[in-house]
Amino acid sequence: MSELIDSAVAARVLSRALANGGEFAEVFAERNAGLTMAIDESRIEAVQSGAAAGAGVRVISDGTTYFSHVDGLDPDDIERAADEAAAALRAERSAPRALGAIAGTPQTIEVPPGGVPAERKAALLRELDERARGAGGEIAQFTASYAEAHREICVANSEGLFAGDDRTRVRIGAQAVARRGDLVETGAETLGAHRGFELFDDDPGAIAEDAARKALTLLDAAPAPAGSMPVVVGGGFGGVLFHEMTGHGLEADHIQKGASVYIGKLGEQVARPLLTAYDDGRLPNEWGSDGIDDEGVPTQKTRVIEEGRLTAYLYDGVTARRDGVASTGNGRRESFRHLPVPRMTNTYIAPGDAEPEAMIAEVERGFYAVSFAGGQVDPATGDFVFGVSEGYLIEGGQVTRPCRGATLIGNCLEALAAIDAVGNDFEIKTGICGKAGQRVPVGTGQGHVRIAAMTVGGTEV
Amino acid sequence: MIEAARRAVEAARKAGAGEAEAYLAEDSGREVRVHGGAVESLTAATQRGLGIRAWIGKRVGYAYGTDLSPSGIAGLAERAAEAARIADEDEFAGAPVEGGAAEPRELVLSDPTIAEWSTGRLAELALEIERAALGADARIAGVEQAVYADSSERVAIASSTGIEGEYSSSSCYGYLQALAESEGGRETGLGFGLGRGPAALEPAAIGLEGAERALAMIGAEKPASRACPVVLDPTVAASFIGLIGRGLSAGAVQRGRSPFAGRVGEEVAGKALTLYDDGLDPEGFASSPFDAEGVPRRRTPLVEAETLRTYLYDTYAARRGDASSTGNASRAGYRSQPSVSTSNLIVSSGSLGFQELLAEAGEGVLVTDVAGLHSGVNPVSGVFSVGASGRAIRNGEPAEPLREFTIASDLVSMLRAVSAVGTDARWVPFSGSVKTPSLLIGEMTVAGS
Numbered sequence: 001m002s003e004l005i006d007s008a009v010a011a012r013v014l015s016r017a018l019a020n021g022g023e024f025a026e027v028f029a030e031r032n033a034g035l036t037m038a039i040d041e042s043r044i045e046a047v048q049s050g051a052a053a054g055a056g057v058r059v060i061s062d063g064t065t066y067f068s069h070v071d072g073l074d075p076d077d078i079e080r081a082a083d084e085a086a087a088a089l090r091a092e093r094s095a096p097r098a099l100g101a102i103a104g105t106p107q108t109i110e111v112p113p114g115g116v117p118a119e120r121k122a123a124l125l126r127e128l129d130e131r132a133r134g135a136g137g138e139i140a141q142f143t144a145s146y147a148e149a150h151r152e153i154c155v156a157n158s159e160g161l162f163a164g165d166d167r168t169r170v171r172i173g174a175q176a177v178a179r180r181g182d183l184v185e186t187g188a189e190t191l192g193a194h195r196g197f198e199l200f201d202d203d204p205g206a207i208a209e210d211a212a213r214k215a216l217t218l219l220d221a222a223p224a225p226a227g228s229m230p231v232v233v234g235g236g237f238g239g240v241l242f243h244e245m246t247g248h249g250l251e252a253d254h255i256q257k258g259a260s261v262y263i264g265k266l267g268e269q270v271a272r273p274l275l276t277a278y279d280d281g282r283l284p285n286e287w288g289s290d291g292i293d294d295e296g297v298p299t300q301k302t303r304v305i306e307e308g309r310l311t312a313y314l315y316d317g318v319t320a321r322r323d324g325v326a327s328t329g330n331g332r333r334e335s336f337r338h339l340p341v342p343r344m345t346n347t348y349i350a351p352g353d354a355e356p357e358a359m360i361a362e363v364e365r366g367f368y369a370v371s372f373a374g375g376q377v378d379p380a381t382g383d384f385v386f387g388v389s390e391g392y393l394i395e396g397g398q399v400t401r402p403c404r405g406a407t408l409i410g411n412c413l414e415a416l417a418a419i420d421a422v423g424n425d426f427e428i429k430t431g432i433c434g435k436a437g438q439r440v441p442v443g444t445g446q447g448h449v450r451i452a453a454m455t456v457g458g459t460e461v
Numbered sequence: 462m463i464e465a466a467r468r469a470v471e472a473a474r475k476a477g478a479g480e481a482e483a484y485l486a487e488d489s490g491r492e493v494r495v496h497g498g499a500v501e502s503l504t505a506a507t508q509r510g511l512g513i514r515a516w517i518g519k520r521v522g523y524a525y526g527t528d529l530s531p532s533g534i535a536g537l538a539e540r541a542a543e544a545a546r547i548a549d550e551d552e553f554a555g556a557p558v559e560g561g562a563a564e565p566r567e568l569v570l571s572d573p574t575i576a577e578w579s580t581g582r583l584a585e586l587a588l589e590i591e592r593a594a595l596g597a598d599a600r601i602a603g604v605e606q607a608v609y610a611d612s613s614e615r616v617a618i619a620s621s622t623g624i625e626g627e628y629s630s631s632s633c634y635g636y637l638q639a640l641a642e643s644e645g646g647r648e649t650g651l652g653f654g655l656g657r658g659p660a661a662l663e664p665a666a667i668g669l670e671g672a673e674r675a676l677a678m679i680g681a682e683k684p685a686s687r688a689c690p691v692v693l694d695p696t697v698a699a700s701f702i703g704l705i706g707r708g709l710s711a712g713a714v715q716r717g718r719s720p721f722a723g724r725v726g727e728e729v730a731g732k733a734l735t736l737y738d739d740g741l742d743p744e745g746f747a748s749s750p751f752d753a754e755g756v757p758r759r760r761t762p763l764v765e766a767e768t769l770r771t772y773l774y775d776t777y778a779a780r781r782g783d784a785s786s787t788g789n790a791s792r793a794g795y796r797s798q799p800s801v802s803t804s805n806l807i808v809s810s811g812s813l814g815f816q817e818l819l820a821e822a823g824e825g826v827l828v829t830d831v832a833g834l835h836s837g838v839n840p841v842s843g844v845f846s847v848g849a850s851g852r853a854i855r856n857g858e859p860a861e862p863l864r865e866f867t868i869a870s871d872l873v874s875m876l877r878a879v880s881a882v883g884t885d886a887r888w889v890p891f892s893g894s895v896k897t898p899s900l901l902i903g904e905m906t907v908a909g910s
C-alpha cells in the first residue's frame with residue numbers, strides 16, 4: 001500500500017485542522033488517471049486522457065462540517081486547506097490521536113489497463129463495431145465507449161485511522177440504433193468491473209450483439225400498454241428497481257432528515273418472507289466494490305432485508321455517530337472535491353426458489369420488463385418512475401410481443417410488498433449512481449422478480 | 462492566465478501537434494448546506510485545470526490535468542499528442558480559426574459584490590430559505606435540505622490558429638426541498654432561485670415556493686388514463702425544451718441521432734411558439750463573449766412561424782455540414798472536450814397569463830413536476846413516457862392534485878401540439894440554461910389508473 005501523503009504530513013494536517021476546535025478531522029488524498037475513447041461511425045475518436053491529484057480536509061464540530069480542498073498533493077497546500085477548513089471555528093484547540101500504520105486490502109488486479117497498448121483498446125472497440133453491424137442490416141448506427149480509471153486514495157483522521165486503497169476500474173458500453181423506414185429504435189449494453197484488462201478475456205464483443213439485438217427487436221414493437229398489471233422484472237440490471245425503490249430510502253442521511261418512507265420500519269415486515277437483500281462492498285472485483293470506503297472503513301456485507309424484515313440502514317461516519325452505531329462502510333465520495341455521504345455499493349436481491357419461466361407462465365396478462373434505461377425515486381414520498389429499455393407483453397402466460405416507450409411507475413413500499421416471486425437465477429450489472437451531485441459506481445443485481453401489480457405507463461390507453 | 466494557455470499551446474506543438482488549443486479554467490466556489498436550523502456543511506475551495514486539444518493531421522486528441530507546473534504542462538501536452546495518434550483520421554477535424562474577441566455587446570457576467578459576502582452571511586441566507594418554508598404552513602413537517610452555492614470562474618483560451626480570449630463570470634443559486642405531511646403521507650416540493658450573486662436571490666420566495674409546491678400535492682391521487690390538453694408549468698416546460706435543444710444540435714443531426722434530422726425549413730411547431738438560442742443574453746447563465754473553442758457567441762433563431770430555421774453548430778459540425786459555426790461549442794469544464802450544445806435556450810413569451818392558459822385548456826391536466834427524463838426519453842426517436850405530478854384542470858380552473866401518472870408523446874408531435882404560450886417566463890437551470898413560460902399542449906396521453 002503506497003502512502004500518497006506520508007504519515008508525518010497527515011498528522012500535521014490533522015493537527016492544524018483542529019487548531020480552532022472540533023471533535024473530528026480528516027484528510028482525504030487522491031491521485032487518479034484515466035483514459036476514455038469511443039468508436040462512432042466506425043471511427044476511433046474522442047480519445048481523452050486525464051489525470052488529477054488533490055486532497056480534501058474536513059473538520060466536524062457540533063454537527064457542522066467545514067470542508068476545503070486543493071488540487072495537487074503539495075504538503076504546504078494541504079496544510080493551507082486545513083487552515084481554511086478551520087477558519088470558521090472559534091473553539092479551543094483539540095488534539096488528534098497518533099496515526100497507526102497504513103491499512104487496506106485492495107482488490108486483485110491482474111492486468112493493469114494503463115500498461116495495455118492503446119491499439120488493443122482501439123481494437124476492442126473495432127471488434128464491438130463489427131459484431132454489432134454484423135447483427136443485422138437494419139443496424140444504422142453503432143457507438144461504443146471504453147473507459148479505464150486508476151484511483152489511489154489515502155485517508156487519515158483524528159481518531160488515528162490511516163488507510164489506503166488502490167482501485168482500478170474498466171468499463172465498455174455499446175449503443176446500437178436500428179432503423180426501418182421512419183422507425184428508429186435504440187439498444188444499449190455495458191460491461192464493467194473493479195478489475196483489470198483481463199475482464200475482456202471472455203468475449204467482450206457479446207455486449208455489442210446484445211445492444212444490436214435489443215434495437216432490432218424493438219423495430220417490431222407495438223406501443224406499450226397503459227394500466228395496472230403484474231410485472232416480471234428481468235435479472236441483472238432489473239436490480240436497479242430495488243436500488244432505487246429501496247436502497248436509497250435505506251441510506252441513513254435520508255432517514256435522519258425524515259426524507260424516507262423506511263423511517264421507523266427497522267425490524268418490521270416490509271416485504272414477503274421470500275425476499276432477502278444485501279448491500280455488499282466486498283464482492284470480489286464487482287463494479288461497486290472497494291477495499292475500504294472513502295472514510296477508510298473496510299467495506300462490508302450488510303443484510304438490509306432478511307426474509308421480508310427490514311434489518312439495517314446504510315451508514316457513513318457522520319450519520320453513524322448521530323445514531324450511536326458503527327459505520328457500515330458506506331461513506332463514499334466522487335472525488336477529493338466532495339464530502340462523503342451514505343451510498344450503496346453493490347445492492348442485490350438474493351436468489352429465490354422460483355423458476356423464471358414459471359414466474360411468467362403464471363401471469364394471465366402482464367408486462368415483462370427485461371431491462372431499464374434508468375429510474376428516479378423521491379426518497380421522501382417513495383414515488384418512483386423507471387424507463388423500460390426492453391419490455392414485452394405477457395399474454396396467457398406467454399411472452400408475446402415487444403413494447404416500446406413503457407415506463408413503470410409506483411410507490412416503493414407498495415411495490416416492495418407486492419413482490420410475490422423471486423427467481424433462482426442471478427446476475428449483477430454495473431451502474432453509475434447520482435446523489436447530491438456526486439456520481440459513484442454501483443452494482444445492481446437480482447434474478448427475475450415478479451411484482452403482483454404495478455402501473456405501466458404506455459401510450460396505448 | 463492567457464500566458465499559461467499560450468505556453469500550453471507551445472508545449473503541444475513541441476510534442477508533435479500540428480495545431481493545438483488550450484483551455485484554462487479557474488473556479489472558486491462556496492457551498493452552504495443547512496438543515497433543521499443548523500449549518501450542516503460549509504465548503505470553500507478553489508480549483509484550476511487545463512485541457513489541451515491537439516491535432517496531428519486529421520487526427521485529434523485531448524488531455525486534461527491539474528498540474529500546471531512547466532513539467533506538468535509538458536506531460537499533459539505529450540498525452541494530448543499521444544491521444545491524437547490513437548484516434549482515426551477524420552476529414553472534418555481541425556482547429557477553429559474563426560476567432561477574434563469580437564465583443565458585440567458589453568457583457569456583464571460577474572457580480573463583484575459576491576466576494577463581500579462572508580460564509581456566515583451566506584449561511585444566514587440559506588437558513589432564511591429554510592425558515593421561510595417552515596413558517597409557511599403548519600403542515601410543513603421539515604426541509605430535507607436548503608442549499609446555497611456560488612461559483613466565480615475565469616476562463617482563458619489560446620490556440621495555434623490565433624484564437625485568444627479571456628473572461629470572468631459568476632453565478633449562484635439557492636434551493637430547498639420542503640416536506641409537507643398529512644394523513645395521506647408525505648409530499649415534497651422544490652423551490653429555487655438563481656442570480657449572478659447572492660444579492661439577487663430572494664430567500665423567502667425560494668422557501669415559500671418549495672412549501673407551496675409540497676402543500677399543493679397533499680391528497681394527490683392517480684388520474685384516469687386519457688388523452689387531453691396538458692399545461693406544462695415553466696419548470697417542466699424547460700425540461701422538455703432542453704431535450705428539444707439537444708436534438709437541434711448539428712452533432713446529433715449529422716450522426717442520425719436526432720428526431721429533427723432533415724427537418725430544416727419544415728413545419729415543426731405550433732405557431733404560438735418561438736424558440737431561439739442566445740449566448741449573449743445578459744441574464745443567461747451560459748452567456749459568454751465566446752464559446753468553448755473561442756468562437757464568438759450570438760443569437761440564433763431556431764423555431765419561428767412554425768418552421769425550423771437552423772441547427773446549432775460548433776466548428777467541427779460546421780465543417781461537416783458545410784455551414785458556419787453558430788458559436789455553440791460548450792464543455793463541462795476543463796475535463797471535457799468541446800461539443801455542440803445549446804447556450805441559453807429561450808422561448809418567447811406569449812399572450813396568455815397563467816389563468817387564461819388554464820381556461821384555454823378547459824378540461825385537462827397541469828403538470829408541475831416530471832421524473833425519469835433521462836430514462837424515459839429516447840433521444841434518437843424523440844419518443845417519451847415520463848413520470849409526472851400536478852393538478853387536474855376542470856372548467857378552466859386548477860382542481861384536485863394528481864400524482865403517479867405518466868405523460869407520453871414524442872418531442873416533434875409535442876412541439877407541433879403547442880397551442881398557446883404563457884407570459885410567466887422564468888429561467889430554469891436543470892436542463893441546460895432555459896428560459897420559458899408555461900406551455901399549453903393541445904393533446905397528450907396521460908396514463909394513470
